Amino acid sequence: MAKVFITGIAGGFGKPTALALLDRGNAVAGSVRSRAGRNADTVAELEAAGARVVEMDVTDTASTEAGVAEAIAALGGLDVLFNNAGIGSYGIQELMSPEEMGRVFDVNVTGVQRVMRAALPHMRAQGHGTVLYTSSLIGRIATPFYGTYSASKWALEAIVECYRSELSGFGIESCIIEPGAMPTAFFDGMVAPNDPDREVGYGDFAQVPAMSAAGLAQMLDATPDQRPERIAEAVAALLDMPFGKKPFRTVVDHTGVGPQIERYNELLHDVTRTVFTNFGIAQMLDLNA
Template structure:
């Protein structure tokens, strides 16, 4: 399968690329600044036989050019993995509207840009997979992650709508929802640009920092929360036969996956019931080549 993945330079992206190559897929990794700060990652990928294209998911022209380059390299983009993302941590009131806009430009608008760039060809061929890397924080809100929660909840809704609107064209949608893992993602969390209201929060003003430090310590004490689990889940979803893929896959070993899987399963039942009541139940069924025949 020919696969294009965003945010491939580090973290989950790098692990996913490596595992997909081992599984026999052809992969093009995308990232920003391939001649600068990510030059070392580019060389590592070349050693694996992985070609790299430069894509800034916040820029329309960059997305269009990068997807065109990936298509030229592989012939088709059979699967798009929307992995590029950024987190945020702090008191929600201290994040400005511009802070929210920057975060959404990557986590939400970037996904829309990438998805729109590959969909015409997928629809024309009657097959394809869009796999979105979401988060368990796109299912439940935890304090101090407000803008990130909001962006991932939006991504979940986008995925739900694409699933219904594209099923008749044979284009599959899947979501992988990781919990918190020890990657560079934590080091790169966006902080609020406005701190002038800290005084109004009293002791609570220091809670985000203490909470994050406590969570990092918790992760260090729980090595079973291995980022490799996320890469394994992605490879499994991609390797599953179209029409049988799970829509949502929860990935976590520290207590979030099980209760949220129950929530996801209940939502699936509610969604199916609602679609059935409205006479739209077929929109939840992927039209595969076998079914079409």
């Protein structure tokens, strides 16, 4: 039985993952920004299934430190940390204000750093641990209207590359999960630019993001395998693998994009190992298959 902490446990990926891990006999705790409001029913369902839920805001350092400490105490330890909390954004890149960009990065990048700084002292002290991260296929490539979100996930991938090597000597393995687009409430809470004065300068093109989003929704409706439960299955499969033998990146996609990203990931894996070998530090990659 593993002791698992999931940030964003009430979200589209967090809830099915928590329920799947509980069904498999794991002890699960998770964080939400607030137990009330739109999260209330989900929190009640998760707690009824056996999860411990703590209030925690990953954009606030004190809240994050307190929330992680509470979760570790409730679990009686921490074996697996799943950095899953995130926020999306969508719109023409020029229209995105610096403040709107900062909000996305504060959750998706700096928020992960806050959680890691709160959890890693415990994992390093015990000499083992597994850290999972929710990235995205567009954390590997960039597509129109997702520039800010892609940039945040590219940044996440970069810091996880460093954590992977820097934590390996402490017995802490790292795994990135890269989902394709999924039909979740994630799309309802995305940061969208609000700059009508600049938008006028784009003329008819300003209507294209909405048309593109509608097309994506239709595609997802027509792809029944592209569902959040696939993430839960991927997490469970990773945790079933022997320690130190898990892949560093796992693509979860049924839209046809996944194989291309996997090809890219394989090439980067080879380049990374070659560079590390040339510098005499290839052993820092040994905690992944």
